[in-house]
Amino acid sequence: MLPRALIPPDRPRVSVRSEQFPLERQADGVRRIAEIVLVEIHEGSTRGRGECVPDPALGETVEAVIAAIEALADGISTGVIMRRSLQRTVPAGVVRNAIDLALWDFDAKRTNSSVWQIAGLDVPHRLTTAVTIPHGSAEVMGALAAQEAHRPLLKLELDSIHEFDRLLAVKVAAPHSRLIVDAHAGWTLDSLIQAMPTLKDAGVELIEDPLPASNDAGLASFKHEIPICANRSCRDRSSLPHLVRRYDAINIDLNRTGGFTEALALLEQARDDGFRIKVSSRVGTSLSTAPAAILGQDADWVDLDAPLLLARDRQPGLRFDGSVLYPPSVSLWG
Structure with a gap:
């Protein structure tokens, strides 16, 4: 038996698994499932957690994400992979996101601190989040908007520029709500330019992804009466040079940036480049x-209503009071 002084110290254990959470019924009447991948780093009573959400539309599968994380587990356990080295060894995306978030949470808990303190951020405060009106018929979207008319900010999905009947239905049903439009890259440049006055009259204050990223050069050719936001074409800091002069704002999604570490750097660089967030x-x-x-x-718009779309959430989860989102408790994350 080895002398106690020669026995290696306990190493953190890394586990990864998939979980499913049912969503409430959507506008099309279909009840869906949110499939997530959960990474946990354990050391004694200390546990750091990170969650990512693979998107099959981007070729991301739960099985592939789990396999990729399992291949990195030994490096995490031995300390070869830490928050900084993770950025160099794993590309932006859901795999890095789950690991990065678990490392932040683990570091905060083992140092009896919080993520915002480690990151040098101000004390978190309450936020007002947008609430999504999913795509559907004008009748259905209007009815959903009427139920959410007390919300200060609504996001509606308009897959076509010709769906003004849906925009009008939402505006009539929720006349005092501010509006964001997610166009899902389904419009054309000419139709966008022609629609700007109508969208402005309806009170739309942000248009997200009006054009496919492969065809967005024309966005630099005219004055934007309403800010235009890059979502799918904004991945990490390397995306920003392409977006300058085409977009007024960027959307930051941790599953795309590959975690909190790159998201912080992206936000700072985007502000320096004049983008709204x-x-x-x-x-x-x-x-x-x-x-x-x-x-x-510090964002200009917050779109964090995802837990409100679930039929069942984690406990304890985030606290909402209407559209007001409270800072997360350290028992949840950070």
Whole structure:
């Protein structure tokens, strides 16, 4: 038996698994499932957690994400992979996001601190989040908007520039709500320019992804009466040179940036480059949304209603009071 002084100290253990959370019924009447991947780093009674949300539309599968994280588990356990080295060894995306978030949470808990303190941020405060009106018929979207008319900020999905009947239905049903439009890259440049006055009259204050990223050069050719936000084309800091003069704002999604570390750097660089900031999260649990709530303290728009879309959330989860989102408790994340 080895002398006690020669016995290696206990190393953190890394575990990864998939989980499913049912969503409330959507505008099309379909009840969906949010599929997430959870990473946990354990050392004694200390546990750091990170959650990512793979998007099959981007070729991300739960199985592939789990396999990639398992391949990195030994490096995390031995300390070869830490927050800084992770940025060099793993590309931006959901795999790095889950690991990075778990490392931040683990570091905060083992040092009896908080993520915002470690990152040198101000004390988190309450935020006002947008609430999504999902795509559907004008009748359905108007009815949903009527239920949410007390919300100060609504985000509606308009896949086509010709869906002004849906915009009008939402505006009539919720006349006092501010509006964000997510166009899902489904419009054309000419139709966008022609629609600007109508969108402005309706009170739309931000248009997200009006054009496909491969066809957005024309956005630099005219004055934007309404700010235009890059979402899918904004991944990390390397994205910013392409977006200058085309977009007025960027959307930061931790699943795209690959975690909190790059998201902080992206936000700082984007501010320096003159962009306004929107922070969002994919449809996951409060554990996915909590880091974005800390990141979004200085954002111009916050789109963090994902936990409100679930039929069942983690407990304890984030606290909402209407559209007001409270800072996450350290027992949840950070």
